[in-house]
Amino acid sequence: MTSAVLSQRPPIQRRRRQRSVLPGFGLTMGYTIFYLSLIVLLPLAALIVRPWELGLSGFIAKVTEPSVLASLKLSFGAALIAAVINAVFGLLVAWILVRYPFPGRRLVDALVDLPFALPTAVAGIALAALYSPKNGWLGKPLKDVFDIEIAYTPLGVILAMTFIGLPFVVRTLQPVLQEIDRDTEEAAATLGARNWQTFFFVIMPALLPAWFTGFALAFARAVGEYGSIIFIAGNKPMVSEIAPVKILQKLEQYDYAGAAAIGVVMLGASFLIILAINLAQRLMAKP
Amino acid sequence: MSAVIRRRPFQTGIGTILFRIVLVLLALAFIGVVIALPLASVFVEAFRKGTDAFLDAVTEHDAWAAIKLTLIVAAIAVPLNLVFGLAAAWSIAKFEFRGKSLLITLIDLPFSVSPVVSGLIYVLLYGAHGWFGAELQAAGIKVVFSVTGIVLATIFVTFPFIARELIPLMQEQGTTEEEAALTLGASGWRTFWNVTLPNVKWGLLYGVLLCNARAMGEFGAVSVVSGHIRGLTNTMPLHVEILYNEYDFVGAFAVASLLAGLALVTLIAKSLLEWRYGGELAASRRH
Amino acid sequence: MTLRIEGLTRRFGATAALAGASLEAPSGAFVALLGPSGSGKTTLLRILGGLDGADTGQVDFEGIDWLSLTTQERRAGFVFQNYALFRHMTVAGNVGFGLRMRRWRDRPSRAEITRRVEELLSVVQLEGLGGRYPSQLSGGQRQRVALARALAIEPRILLLDEPFGALDAKVRKELRRWLRDLHDRTGVTTVFVTHDQEEALDLADIVAVMNKGVIEQAGAPRAVFDNPATAFVAEFIGGAAKFEGEVAAGRFAGGGLSVAAGIPRGPAVAFVRPHDWTIAEASGLEVKVLNVLEAGPLTRLDCRSREGTLLEVVLPPGSATVIRGETLRLTTTKARVFPR
Numbered sequence: 001m002t003s004a005v006l007s008q009r010p011p012i013q014r015r016r017r018q019r020s021v022l023p024g025f026g027l028t029m030g031y032t033i034f035y036l037s038l039i040v041l042l043p044l045a046a047l048i049v050r051p052w053e054l055g056l057s058g059f060i061a062k063v064t065e066p067s068v069l070a071s072l073k074l075s076f077g078a079a080l081i082a083a084v085i086n087a088v089f090g091l092l093v094a095w096i097l098v099r100y101p102f103p104g105r106r107l108v109d110a111l112v113d114l115p116f117a118l119p120t121a122v123a124g125i126a127l128a129a130l131y132s133p134k135n136g137w138l139g140k141p142l143k144d145v146f147d148i149e150i151a152y153t154p155l156g157v158i159l160a161m162t163f164i165g166l167p168f169v170v171r172t173l174q175p176v177l178q179e180i181d182r183d184t185e186e187a188a189a190t191l192g193a194r195n196w197q198t199f200f201f202v203i204m205p206a207l208l209p210a211w212f213t214g215f216a217l218a219f220a221r222a223v224g225e226y227g228s229i230i231f232i233a234g235n236k237p238m239v240s241e242i243a244p245v246k247i248l249q250k251l252e253q254y255d256y257a258g259a260a261a262i263g264v265v266m267l268g269a270s271f272l273i274i275l276a277i278n279l280a281q282r283l284m285a286k287p
Numbered sequence: 288m289s290a291v292i293r294r295r296p297f298q299t300g301i302g303t304i305l306f307r308i309v310l311v312l313l314a315l316a317f318i319g320v321v322i323a324l325p326l327a328s329v330f331v332e333a334f335r336k337g338t339d340a341f342l343d344a345v346t347e348h349d350a351w352a353a354i355k356l357t358l359i360v361a362a363i364a365v366p367l368n369l370v371f372g373l374a375a376a377w378s379i380a381k382f383e384f385r386g387k388s389l390l391i392t393l394i395d396l397p398f399s400v401s402p403v404v405s406g407l408i409y410v411l412l413y414g415a416h417g418w419f420g421a422e423l424q425a426a427g428i429k430v431v432f433s434v435t436g437i438v439l440a441t442i443f444v445t446f447p448f449i450a451r452e453l454i455p456l457m458q459e460q461g462t463t464e465e466e467a468a469l470t471l472g473a474s475g476w477r478t479f480w481n482v483t484l485p486n487v488k489w490g491l492l493y494g495v496l497l498c499n500a501r502a503m504g505e506f507g508a509v510s511v512v513s514g515h516i517r518g519l520t521n522t523m524p525l526h527v528e529i530l531y532n533e534y535d536f537v538g539a540f541a542v543a544s545l546l547a548g549l550a551l552v553t554l555i556a557k558s559l560l561e562w563r564y565g566g567e568l569a570a571s572r573r574h
Numbered sequence: 575m576t577l578r579i580e581g582l583t584r585r586f587g588a589t590a591a592l593a594g595a596s597l598e599a600p601s602g603a604f605v606a607l608l609g610p611s612g613s614g615k616t617t618l619l620r621i622l623g624g625l626d627g628a629d630t631g632q633v634d635f636e637g638i639d640w641l642s643l644t645t646q647e648r649r650a651g652f653v654f655q656n657y658a659l660f661r662h663m664t665v666a667g668n669v670g671f672g673l674r675m676r677r678w679r680d681r682p683s684r685a686e687i688t689r690r691v692e693e694l695l696s697v698v699q700l701e702g703l704g705g706r707y708p709s710q711l712s713g714g715q716r717q718r719v720a721l722a723r724a725l726a727i728e729p730r731i732l733l734l735d736e737p738f739g740a741l742d743a744k745v746r747k748e749l750r751r752w753l754r755d756l757h758d759r760t761g762v763t764t765v766f767v768t769h770d771q772e773e774a775l776d777l778a779d780i781v782a783v784m785n786k787g788v789i790e791q792a793g794a795p796r797a798v799f800d801n802p803a804t805a806f807v808a809e810f811i812g813g814a815a816k817f818e819g820e821v822a823a824g825r826f827a828g829g830g831l832s833v834a835a836g837i838p839r840g841p842a843v844a845f846v847r848p849h850d851w852t853i854a855e856a857s858g859l860e861v862k863v864l865n866v867l868e869a870g871p872l873t874r875l876d877c878r879s880r881e882g883t884l885l886e887v888v889l890p891p892g893s894a895t896v897i898r899g900e901t902l903r904l905t906t907t908k909a910r911v912f913p914r
Contacts, residue, residue, distance in 0.1 A: 020382055021625050022465055022647050023475030028378040032390075036370045039442055040396055046418055050411050093314045102311050110558045114322050116497075117557075119504025119549040120402070121524040122543040126325035127533050129332055129540075137328065138320065163321050190343035195303075208397025225509035227524070231531065236432035248511060251407065256416050263404045268398040274392070463658035464624050470652040471672035471727055481671075485662040532862040 047267065062261040067237050068246055072265065075243040078154060079222035082161035087215045090169025091207075097170070098177040107275025112170050115163055127151075127160055128231035133145040150234035152234030157242060165218030172214035180206050188196065209280045216280070220273040224266060301478045329547045331539035344530075344541035352519070353526035353542070356434065359414055360522060361502040364441040365392030368498055369491075372449030376487075377479070381465065391454065398447040406511025412438075412558035432514030437522065440508040445498045454569065456487050489564040493557065500553040577763060578603040582631035582656040583787075584617055591617040592628070594789035599780050601636065604757050605765045606774035609784030610736070610810070615767045616735055618784070622765060623652040623733045632772075635731065635763075648887075651724030651762075657716045659708040665719050666691045666704035672727035694722040697756070714745040721753075725760075734766035738773065744781040750777055771811050775799060783807050805843055805912035814845035815885030818914065826911045828880045832861045835911040844914045848874070850908035858903035861885065865900050877902070891908075 051059045062068065094103070097109055115123065130136050131150040133143035144149045150156050180203060188198045228246040234242040243262055250259035334341055344350060375394060379387060397405065411417050413430035423430060430436045464486065468478040484491075506524040513520040521529065523546055528540035561568065577599045584592040592614045599605050601616040607615040614888040618627040622633065624645030640648065660668050670691045682690065695701055698718035708716055717737065724732060737753065738746040754777055757764050768774050774781045775795040782792035783806070787869055791803040802808035809816055819828010821842040825834040831844060859875035868874075875896060887904065889896070896902065 011447070019535060021469055021627075022381050022462060022478075023384045024479070025378055027385075028374040029382075032371065032375040032378055035374075036390075036393060039439075039446055043412050044396070044400075045445070046411040047404065047408045053419065089314070089317045092310060093318065096307075096311050096314045100307050100311055106558070108315065108318060110554050111318060111322055111326075113554055113557065114326060114550065117500050117504075117553045118326070119524045119527075119543075119546045119550065121506040121527045122329060122546045124506075124548070125527060125539055125543055126332075129536070130325050130328045137324065144550050159321070163325070165322060185349065204508060218400055224399075224404065226403045226510075231528075244401055244507065247403050247407055249411060251511065254416060256411060256414070259407055260411060263401075266401050266404055268565045270401075274399055358790070427644070463654050463656065464660055467652065467654060467658040467723075468671065468675070470623055470648075470650055471675060471723065472646045472649065473671070473675040474646065477675060481675075482660055485660075 044267070047260055047263050051257050051264055054257050054261070058257075059234060059261050059264075062258045063265055065241060066163060067241070068243075068258075070238045071241050071243045071246040072262070074154060074157060074241065075223050075266075076269070078157045078242075079161055079165075079219050079225075081101035081110045081217050081218035082222045085158070085162050086165045087260065088220045089164055090214060090218070091173060092209065093166070094170045094173035094177055098174060112167050114166050115165075115228075118163070120225070121231075123228040124162060126165065127156070127228065131156060131159065140180050151232050152236070152240060154233075154240055156232035156234070157229055157240055160232050161222035161225060164225050164228050165222045168221060169211075169214035169219035172210050172217065176207060176210040193245065209283045212280045213277050216273050216277050220270055256287055289522055294398040294497045318348055321326055326398050329540055329544050333544035335540075336537050338567050340537050341541045341544075344535075344538040345545060347538070349521065350526060350538070350542055353521045356437075356521065356547070357503050357523045360434070360441050361499055363438050364445055364502045365495060365499050367442055368445055368449050369495060371446075372491075372494060373449040376453035376457045377483070379454050380460075381452035381462050389440065394450050394454075395447050397443050400422060400443075402444060402507025405443050405508035407504060409436055409439050409443070410510050420455060429510050433520060436512035437509050437520060440512045441502050441505055444505050444508050445501045448501065449491070449494035452497075453487055454570070457483070460486055487567075489567045493560050496553055496556055496560070498552060503549060575637045577605075577765075578623075578630050578634045579618075580634075582618065582621060582628045582633070584614075584621065584626065584629050590787050592621075592631075594631070595784070595787060596631075597782050597789050597792050599763070599765075599792075602761045602763055604754070604777065604779045605763075606770055606778035606781045607765060607767045607784055608774040608781055609769065609787075611769060613784040614787040615769075615784045617787075619733050619735055619765060619767050622731070623650045624648045625652070633847070649727055649730050651727060651729030651732045653724050653732070653733040653737055655739055657708075657720040659716060659719060659723070661708050664704060665695070665700065665706050665708070665709075667872050668708070668719055669694055669704075669722045669726050671723060678861040686812070690726065694726055697725070698722040706713045706825075712805070713741050714749060715747060717741065721756075729762060732762045732764040734764065736767055736768075736769070738768075738905075746773075753777070775811075783810060785810070802845075802910060805845070805914075808910045808912065813886060814847045815883055815889040816843045817846070817883060817909075818842075819844065821911065821913075826909070829883050830879045831906075833906060833909040833911070835909075837911055838912055841914040844909045844911045844913050846885070846906050846909045848886040849907050851887045851904045852906065853886075853889070853893070854903045854905040856903065858905040861887075861902050861904055863896055863898055863900045863902060866896055875902075877904075 005062065021122065025276075051062065054062060063072070093108075093112065097105060131139040131142070133139045133149045133151060139149075139151055142150060148155070150159055184202055184264055185198050188202045189261060193201065224244065226242070229242055230245060233245075235241045235245050243266060247259045247262050250256075333344075345354075379390065402458045410431050412419055413423055413436065414420055415424065415431070417431075428435075430439070464482050465478050469475075473481065503522075504524060505522075506528070508529070509522055510525060511523070513525055523542055527539050527543045527546070530536075530542065579595060579597040582592045582595045583590065585846070595614065595618055597605075607618060609615045617626060621628050622640070625644065628641060628910045629637075663671065666688075670687045673687045673690060676682075677715065691704060692701075695704055698721055700715060700718055700722070703715065708719065711719065717740075720735075738749055741749065750773065766830070775798075779797060780792055781795050781798045782789045783798060784790065785806045791798055798807065799811060802811060808814060817826075817829035817831045819826055819831070819842060820840070821831050821835045821837055822839050824835060826842055827842065827845050830841070831846070833844060835842065835844070858878055861879045863875050863877055866873065867874040867876075871891045873889040873891065873893060873896065877885050877887055878884065
């Protein structure tokens, strides 16, 4: 009897209600999408749409203005060099932090995160003061002894970008290095591999995707970096003026489309980098 | 025979130890030049003219206004992103739906956008020549060159911090504890409050810590939308820039040292959390 | 009949986890859902517990349309496979959780909750461990905390998902007896999921054998063991060897085996359990002995027939000695033949 009553209930209703027992999906997902759209998607759409009011040729004209082109070249070129430096030294730092117990290791480990935590403007004035050729602790000896000027030259841009990018390489490599099985290294040794052979043929292949990811992250961060660079760079047009500075200049001249054009180029580069990182990560998932 | 067993496997010879020392010193030198020295120089420069000059600089009227504004901005931006982070993590980690990885990528997006571009997008939306500029002007609402714009830009750059810490954590914890709570008669809200939240509390704190550090220290994005109005729309990092450009180095470094102090406190708290509750933070430490 | 499950279906994408599962059990029964992994037994249990919804079908429990109740309303004590203890709460906190979650009208006083928790902890023999955290307990202790927590809400039905799955053999045996005693004392209708047939046959009043989302057979352990209703049950229970062949003129022939069969002619499959073989002199299934295991009073043989079927033979005490490599002839009177 009960079953006769029960079977009159349309099963569809029940299905919808009980698909997942945890409540709140509609509410939290709705809010997530709403907030994401408001804060991230709508503003980014405004950026992407803006430069096309000039048409394609206008867009190209904007980004190929000599001073804009020079600033883009500097931002990307210096970021590439800084990322390479970080790839080398980041690997070194990650390696000693994971493998070699030395006094103060914990302190160094914490210091690596400083560029994440230190406001960029603070880093910027500190680097500028430190490397000033006139009276900087390091800048003056470098000038006097080697005749190298770092502040107010492209070298300063590279230095600031190195500062800002270092933790990305170290922090992506560290967990992978920790996970690499000591057993496989010992196995390599029992098979007659020498230390350098073990490093290049056993450790490096396992490290490669993470290394690339760290490199790409450091590069992406450096391309867009502003605060820590402007003080040490000196912002000389055509020489040490980075793309974000150029965006600000355009804004000050109320050239919104021009500013947006540079912004779109930088955003496009970010997308390509994210894409490359995702590919690397997919490689990492597949052993 | 004795020659064979005299050396234990993987015993380190004197050459290896020297090699290690060289590697450690090289890494330490790099960290010192790029990270530690700039940090030290902030404090040295701040106190170059003595404690009184330092105190004068940080209690001066405009500096106070900047400190207050920075606190207000963080007090608005961090809670908003906290609510978003919880909502996003709940919907993404506890439910299955299509397009999940796309959503996670979108949430991460602000991290790969240049700070200057992050400010630019709000100018393009709400600035005098932006999408909604005319309407806002007619209604007498000012977003750009006002506190509202600063808050928006800060929310954007700190957008992913809490969500990306919580999502992997909640994903890893699964849904069985929540299911158990439901079978024991707990409502959805009480399940969240009594079971889910206590399980992620350290991860939440970790995310809030990083979010707050960035919110208080953001420079590039805020610089674009603030208009640098002294005593009104100047946050601490912007105030540092103004003082530095006016060659008031002691003042600039004094305010900067407060921010550096905040960064150090953040780093210490973060290290303590990682050391004490490492297992209860997001499984993979990515940045 | 107070638990009646009728035609439950549940699809996950393209796969049907439940394809019309039906079962009846009296109030207070101890029911085992037995089946290989992927047979839908956990899905069925989760639907009973309100942790998943059925696509179609109904469940009637003590006159209530069970599926129309919310998870909370069902008051089903659910013991999870990995216990799902709240890791940030003490043992006492875990056990008292359900009581604290009641609406304040029905919520016992703090002192009452403490008293009830102590009482339950003594029922599960964990007196004095109320202040520990789950991470400080052994697997068997966690299991009992999970049980106490489920019992605290005075469940109308107790649902256990592989309750002994994560425990080692000795603890498993102990807990099994203890759980049965507990059930006999409380009389709560209990449904548990297991893939271990020995466990199911040993513990349950009713064994429901599941395969591919349906319940193939349900009944008393003896009945299921002695009279498997389908080919799947015959193969799954009792470690039987399988022979494929034909039935003609009342006899099954296939894979070297020839036995009497009471089913119509046509393709068929026959199953013989290890205990049901006898060594014959002249005729019978010819097998080669691959291995001889003499552990305890029984002798176990691993054999392979000429046709390639691997089979296990258990000889009663006092049988003639068999050596490895020997060729034997086996006959049986207890083959179970099903149409294919």
